[in-house]
Every structure is written in C-alpha cells, then in structure tokens.
Amino acid sequence: MITFIHSYLLLILFLWFQKVSTKIWAHILKFHNFVRSQIWCFGFKSYRKEPITMLVRCLRGVSRRACAQYSTVAEPIQKLDDFRTNEATVANHGLQHLGKYYRIEPEVKKQLFTYGGLPKSFEKQIKTFGETCLMVREPAVEVMHYIKSTDLSRPTVRYVLYGVDGAGKSLTMAHLLHFGLEQGFVLVHVPWVANWFKRPKETASSGSKEGFTDLPFDAASWLVHFKNQNASILPKLDLKVSKDYVWSIRETTPAGSTLLELIEHGIARVKFASDTVEALLHELKQHSTAGRCKTMVAIDGYNALFYPQTRILAENKVVVTPDKITLTKPFLDITKYDWTNGVCILSVDRIALNEERWESELPQYQLGKEGFEHVDPFVPIKVDNYNNKEFHSCINYYLNRRWIQNSAPGFDDELKYLSASNPFKLMNICAPL
Amino acid sequence: MFLATKLIEQNARNFAPRLASCHCRKLSTDPHASPEIDNDEEFRVLNLRQVQAQARPKRVIKKDVAAPPRANKMPVDQDWGAVWPGPKTFHPASVPLPLRQGYTEKAAAPPSKYGNAELMKIPNFLHLTPPVIKKQCEALKQFCTPWPKEIPSEEQWNKHFPMEVITTDYCHGLPTIRNPLSRIVTIKFKLSTLKLDKHAHDKFLRLVGERYDPETDVLTIVTDRCPLRKQNYEYAQYLLTALYHESWVTEPWESLKSEADMETYHFIRNKSKVSAEEILNWGKTEGGKKLVAHEAFGKSVENLMNEGENEYNIQAYKTEALKLLGLPSLKSTSP
Numbered sequence: 001m002i003t004f005i006h007s008y009l010l011l012i013l014f015l016w017f018q019k020v021s022t023k024i025w026a027h028i029l030k031f032h033n034f035v036r037s038q039i040w041c042f043g044f045k046s047y048r049k050e051p052i053t054m055l056v057r058c059l060r061g062v063s064r065r066a067c068a069q070y071s072t073v074a075e076p077i078q079k080l081d082d083f084r085t086n087e088a089t090v091a092n093h094g095l096q097h098l099g100k101y102y103r104i105e106p107e108v109k110k111q112l113f114t115y116g117g118l119p120k121s122f123e124k125q126i127k128t129f130g131e132t133c134l135m136v137r138e139p140a141v142e143v144m145h146y147i148k149s150t151d152l153s154r155p156t157v158r159y160v161l162y163g164v165d166g167a168g169k170s171l172t173m174a175h176l177l178h179f180g181l182e183q184g185f186v187l188v189h190v191p192w193v194a195n196w197f198k199r200p201k202e203t204a205s206s207g208s209k210e211g212f213t214d215l216p217f218d219a220a221s222w223l224v225h226f227k228n229q230n231a232s233i234l235p236k237l238d239l240k241v242s243k244d245y246v247w248s249i250r251e252t253t254p255a256g257s258t259l260l261e262l263i264e265h266g267i268a269r270v271k272f273a274s275d276t277v278e279a280l281l282h283e284l285k286q287h288s289t290a291g292r293c294k295t296m297v298a299i300d301g302y303n304a305l306f307y308p309q310t311r312i313l314a315e316n317k318v319v320v321t322p323d324k325i326t327l328t329k330p331f332l333d334i335t336k337y338d339w340t341n342g343v344c345i346l347s348v349d350r351i352a353l354n355e356e357r358w359e360s361e362l363p364q365y366q367l368g369k370e371g372f373e374h375v376d377p378f379v380p381i382k383v384d385n386y387n388n389k390e391f392h393s394c395i396n397y398y399l400n401r402r403w404i405q406n407s408a409p410g411f412d413d414e415l416k417y418l419s420a421s422n423p424f425k426l427m428n429i430c431a432p433l
Numbered sequence: 434m435f436l437a438t439k440l441i442e443q444n445a446r447n448f449a450p451r452l453a454s455c456h457c458r459k460l461s462t463d464p465h466a467s468p469e470i471d472n473d474e475e476f477r478v479l480n481l482r483q484v485q486a487q488a489r490p491k492r493v494i495k496k497d498v499a500a501p502p503r504a505n506k507m508p509v510d511q512d513w514g515a516v517w518p519g520p521k522t523f524h525p526a527s528v529p530l531p532l533r534q535g536y537t538e539k540a541a542a543p544p545s546k547y548g549n550a551e552l553m554k555i556p557n558f559l560h561l562t563p564p565v566i567k568k569q570c571e572a573l574k575q576f577c578t579p580w581p582k583e584i585p586s587e588e589q590w591n592k593h594f595p596m597e598v599i600t601t602d603y604c605h606g607l608p609t610i611r612n613p614l615s616r617i618v619t620i621k622f623k624l625s626t627l628k629l630d631k632h633a634h635d636k637f638l639r640l641v642g643e644r645y646d647p648e649t650d651v652l653t654i655v656t657d658r659c660p661l662r663k664q665n666y667e668y669a670q671y672l673l674t675a676l677y678h679e680s681w682v683t684e685p686w687e688s689l690k691s692e693a694d695m696e697t698y699h700f701i702r703n704k705s706k707v708s709a710e711e712i713l714n715w716g717k718t719e720g721g722k723k724l725v726a727h728e729a730f731g732k733s734v735e736n737l738m739n740e741g742e743n744e745y746n747i748q749a750y751k752t753e754a755l756k757l758l759g760l761p762s763l764k765s766t767s768p
Binding site: 153 | 709712715734750751757
C-alpha cells in the first residue's frame with residue numbers, strides 16, 4: 001500500500017512538471033477522489049491524514065482557474081434545472097416535488113447534522129459537491145402529510161421506516177428532521193443506535209442502578225448532539241425541570257432550573273450523563289404531554305434496542321444485553337404511546353444487527369415480537385429503491401455536479417441495470433465514471 | 434502305557450529281518466564261498482547325477498469350448514417370459530440386447546455387457562416385461578371378484594370406507610409359510626373423517642405427534658407389537674378409539690396454557706389489543722363507553738404474525754393502522 005501511495009505521489013508530481021493539459025488534470029483529480037474513497041472504504045485508518053489530498057490541494061490552489069471548468073464544486077445557479085426545486089420550506093414539499101432536489105442551507109446542516117445524522121459516504125459527497133441537496137421522496141412526503149394531519153393531543157404515532165440496504169432510510173429521516181426543525185419540534189435524534197452497542201467509547205457499571213451498564217461518553221456526546229440540534233428552540237421554550245435531581249451529595253439539579261442547565265451538567269459531569277439522558281427524556285415527555293412543547297423522536301437503527309446481543313462485556317465478562325444498558329430504557333420509554341404532542345420516526349435496519357438477522361428487512365422480523373409489541377400499532381413506511389423518475393433526476397444531478405463525466409449513449413440504462421436503481425449502489429458505481 | 438508297549442513291539446518286528454541278513458553276511462565271509470558270490474552279485478552303482486528319464490507324454494488339458502452366447506440364436510418372436518421367468522442376476526448371454534454400462538477413462542464407449550460387473554450389480558426387471566405382467570394378471574383374474582357397482586368413484590369409496598388397512602403377505606420357497614413381517618398392520622385415514630371440535634382436534638394432534646401428515650390430512654398408525662396380525666389389527670382399533678375419546682377429555686391443568694404455548698397468534702390474547710384500545714380510548718373518563726379495537730385491525734395483525742411477514746400483509750396492516758390512528762392516507766387526499 002505504501003509503495004502504491006509513493007508511486008502515486010511521484011506520478012502526480014511528474015505530471016505537474018510535465019504541464020499536462022487541464023482536461024487531463026480534471027481526470028486525475030477525479031481518479032484521486034476515487035482512490036481516496038477506496039482507501040476510506042477499506043478502512044486504512046493510518047491514511048486518514050491524507051498526504052495526497054494535502055498535496056493535491058496545494059496544486060489545485062495554483063491551478064484553480066484551470067480546473068474550474070471541470071471541478072465538481074458548486075457554482076451559483078443561474079437558471080433552475082428541472083431536477084431541482086426552489087421550495088426551501090420543507091413543509092410545502094408535496095407530491096408535485098417528488099424526485100426533485102432541494103438544498104439545505106449550510107447553517108441548518110451544521111445545526112442538525114454536525115454530530116451525525118447523515119451517512120458517511122453521503123457526507124463525503126456533500127463535501128465534493130459543495131452543497132447539501134436532498135431528493136424529495138415519497139416516504140418523507142407521506143410522513144410529513146401524516147404529521148400535518150395528526151391531532152397532536154392524541155397519543156404519539158410511531159412511524160417505522162423500513163427498506164433494503166442503501167434505499168435511503170437515513171436520508172428520509174434527515175429530511176424529516178429538517179421538517180421537525182422547521183415546525184418547531186424539539187428533536188430527540190439518535191443517529192445510529194448500534195454505535196452504542198457495537199463500539200461504545202467507554203463502559204462503566206452504573207452507579208444509580210444495580211446491575212446496569214453505563215456508556216458515559218456516548219451518553220455525553222448524545223447530550224452534545226441534542227443540545228446542538230435544539231440550540232435555537234430550547235432557550236425560547238424555557239422548559240423547567242419538574243423535580244430535584246440529586247446526582248451526589250454535593251451535586252443536585254434543583255426543581256425549576258432549565259433543561260439546558262440539566263444538559264450542561266450532564267455534559268460537564270460525564271459520570272452522570274446516562275442518568276441525565278433519562279431525566280431529560282422523562283422531563284421532555286412531561287412537558288410535551290402538558291402541551292408546553294412538541295417533540296419529534298427520530299431513532300435510526302431502532303431495532304438494535306431489541307436485539308438480545310451487544311459487544312459490551314460486563315465486569316464479570318458476560319455479554320450485556322441491551323436492556324441492561326442505562327441508555328436503552330429512556331429511549332424505549334419515549335417511543336411508547338403514553339404521551340402526547342409528540343411524533344416518533346423510527347427506522348429499522350438490518351445492518352444494526354448481526355448477520356444472523358439479515359434474512360429480511362421487514363419490520364416485524366427486524367424488531368422481533370417484543371419490539372413489535374412495543375411499537376404496535378405503528379405506521380410502516382417503506383423506503384424503496386429509486387423509481388424511474390427519481391433515477392433520472394439523480395442521474396441528471398450527478399451529470400450537473402460532474403460526478404459523471406463519461407456519458408456514452410445508453411449509459412443511464414446501463415447504470416440502472418448495474419445498480420438495480422439502488423441509491424447507494426448508484427452513488428458508488430458513479431464514483432469512478 | 435499300552436501305546437508304549439505297542440511301539441516297542443513294532444520296533445522289534447522291524448529290526449528282525451535286518452538282524453537276520455547281517456547274520457547271513459557274517460556266515461558267508463569264509464574263503465570258499467566268496468568268489469561265487471562276487472560273480473553272482475553286481476554292485477549297484479550309486480549314480481549321483483540325474484538319469485535322463487524317458488520323456489513322459491504331456492498331459493493335454495482339455496478345455497471346454499465355450500458355447501456361443503445363446504442370445505445370438507434367439508428367434509425374434511420367442512416367449513421372453515420363458516427365457517427369463519423370475520428375478521435373476523443379469524447374464525449377458527441370455528439377454529439379446531446390446532447393453533453397455535460403466536465408466537471408461539477416455540471418452541470411449543462404455544464397456545459391453547460381457548463380463549460387466551456393473552450390469553450384474555444393479556437389480557433388473559427383465560422378468561417383469563409388460564407382456565409377462567399382462568399374462569400374470571390374466572392368470573390371476575380367475576381369483577378376483579368384480580368391483581362393487583355401488584361405489585363407482587373414489588369419493589364414494591373414500592366416504593364409505595374411510596379407513597385403509599394395509600398388511601403384507603409373503604410368498605417364498607421355504608419349508609415354512611410363515612413370515613414374521615406379515616404380522617404388521619398399518620391403518621390410514623383422513624383426520625377430517627373424525628368428528629372433533631377445536632380443542633379435541635388440537636389435543637388429538639398433540640397425542641398422535643408425527644403420525645399425522647398436515648399436508649395430506651392423513652393419520653397413519655402402524656402396529657407390530659403383537660405376534661399375530663389379528664391381534665395387531667385389534668390393537669390398532671383400540672388405539673384409535675382411545676385417542677378419540679382421550680382427545681375429548683379436558684383436564685383441569687389445560688386451562689393453564691399460556692401465551693408461549695399457543696400455536697398461533699390470537700389478537701385478543703395479546704398486548705397488541707391492549708395498546709390499540711388504550712390509544713382509542715385515550716382521554717376518555719372512567720364512566721364513558723369504551724371503544725373496542727377494529728376487528729379488521731386484529732385480523733391484519735394476526736395475518737402478519739401467523740402467515741409471516743410479506744409486503745402484502747404489511748400494506749394491509751398499514752391501512753388498518755392508519756384507520757385506527759385516524760390518519761388520512763396520502764393517495765386519497767392527493768389531487
């Protein structure tokens with residue numbers, strides 16, 4: 001690998017000194033992006049510093065003008081392409097916008113997805129394209145339609161997103177989060193539940209509950225995520241804590257202090273972060289039911305909460321089940337139907353579980369009987385592969401972003417067959433084109 | 434002891450003539466007699482070399498000349514049943530067929546039928562050619578009675594005689610005509626011919642276990658524990674009677690059957706119903722009339738659980754869940 005990188009560097013330098021034409025440079029840059037993506041795909045962590053990228057960036061800085069014509073960086077839009085929509089208000093997205101891309105403002109993206117929420121490969125694409133665009137797709141429009149026509153004084157409705165790998169469950173959830181932000185929901189968003197159970201930062205036995213395991217750093221980082229997502233709305237709502245929370249002899253959060261103070265304490269005292277999450281979600285449920293706020297719960301990989309295995313070992317070297325982890329209970333509680341002014345969007349994903357449960361992506365199989373009974377009655381929302389319209393819209397977008405540069409006649413049909421219209425596969429196949 | 438004296442006697446008998454001849458030789462050593470004796474007797478020559486014996490005539494080994502395969506001489510219109518009357522190992526010379534069987538290394542033709550062990554290993558049905566079967570059936574016809582006119586069709590026949598009793602008779606050339614296998618009795622019938630209610634049906638199936646085939650609805654009972662066929666047949670009848678009556682009995686402990694013991698998912702017994710009704714009755718006061726979950730919703734959940742998950746069942750569940758939660762579907766409201 002190292003020899004490969006070295007020879008690759010030498011080749012780039014050589015070409016630079018040869019002063020090759022700009023067109024060839026564009027191809028080299030594209031190839032480099034592909035190589036980089038491959039390196040990341042195979043998980044060569046030692047190359048995260050990416051010396052090649054640094055070098056190429058220096059070179060690119062010099063030849064920016066030359067490369068501009070072939071770069072994938074966004075340019076100001078003069079006229080609206082037919083695969084885009086100007087409708088920036090997510091609530092207005094309807095059936096007439098299906099298959100069209102809308103742009104998410106960088107500030108919004110920063111607020112919503114700084115600490116996760118978009119798949120890594122999609123993040124990389126955003127970086128390359130220089131803009132965050134999401135396609136308006138039917139599942140998201142459908143859920144928004146339901147939310148808009150829901151009587152919020154009724155018990156919380158649970159929506160379960162399901163679909164094959166790479167069909168866009170997480171991005172549908174991202175779209176809905178944007179909707180929630182716009183509509184003034186307090187967002188309770190877990191980007192990927194399986195991260196807690198598969199690769200926790202640290203585990204510790206719980207101080208408050210006998211026999212339970214804490215994930216202090218994960219809980220604290222979730223609190224940071226929560227605080228970031230709700231940074232604009234929490235001060236406005238000015239929600240108060242309903243009872244005293246005694247953390248230790250010297251530390252208490254008295255009744256009447258704001259939720260923000262509670263969160264700040266949880267972040268500062270990582271030891272109590274797990275309990276803080278529980279307290280916070282409990283308070284949010286109370287406030288929502290009382291009508292002081294409305295809450296959108298969005299949990300990706302929700303089925304991991306019901307899978308009887310984790311990769312966490314307790315102190316006695318026994319595998320901990322999810323129900324023995326302090327973070328599980330609050331998120332199960334908040335997805336019950338016993339509160340109002342809320343909406344739950346849950347996604348079930350077979351990747352969240354181990355391979356033995358990969359046979360079907362359908363919700364009941366993924367949730368298991370216990371999980372099914374927990375969320376029943378729910379609204380299953382299928383996130384499917386691209387249909388024809390969405391596929392062509394996506395191809396046009398990639399052409400527009402110059403993500404696809406070689407477009408021989410009939411290339412789109414070929415891509416369709418190769419990717420089976422699966423959004424994730426299509427993105428990967430188009431990378432080296 | 435007796436043996437020892439016998440041996441000594443025998444030795445004495447053997448030595449006697451020798452001693453006698455020794456004595457003679459000693460007597461004849463006087464000078465007068467010796468020349469005559471020399472002329473008369475010739476010294477035998479000790480020939481250590483092998484004397485050329487007269488060549489014996491070589492025995493001619495008579496080889497039986499193998500008769501040409503009789504298959505070559507068979508007329509085309511012969512009675513094959515007479516050539517091959519019973520089950521027998523394959524014999525190449527008797528079968529006038531150019532058979533080949535077996536594997537060769539190169540892509541050559543398979544070995545011919547002569548000296549071919551492959552053909553001898555496999556069972557053959559050369560004794561059961563269609564004309565032979567026809568002939569045998571004709572011969573058996575005289576022992577048969579005509580089929581009763583009252584039960585012409587199979588449905589009729591199954592209706593009047595729901596139970597099938599299968600026994601086997603063995604016929605072989607042995608001093609005894611008994612075969613222990615002929616005692617075995619098998620009875621078969623369709624379970625639907627028994628009058629059972631839901632509980633009795635369930636219990637019956639649990640009692641018979643793997644003897645019941647759910648695909649064909651046929652129950653099979655095999656009895657072989659008694660020495661005689663009649664006893665086994667009666668035992669099978671007894672078993673069937675006992676099973677039938679036992680399955681109608683409800684024991685007091687059967688009421689303890691919990692959700693985990695259920696064979697199928699029942700909506701009314703499960704948490705699903707509780708959740709659905711709590712959502713429907715949300716915010717209602719104690720005195721108010723309680724709503725009951727839609728039957729269609731229960732049905733869709735049962736289908737999802739019992740039939741297994743598929744896209745159709747999920748869509749049906751979704752439609753019912755939307756109705757239950759009071760949400761308008763997207764398609765119906767769209768222009």
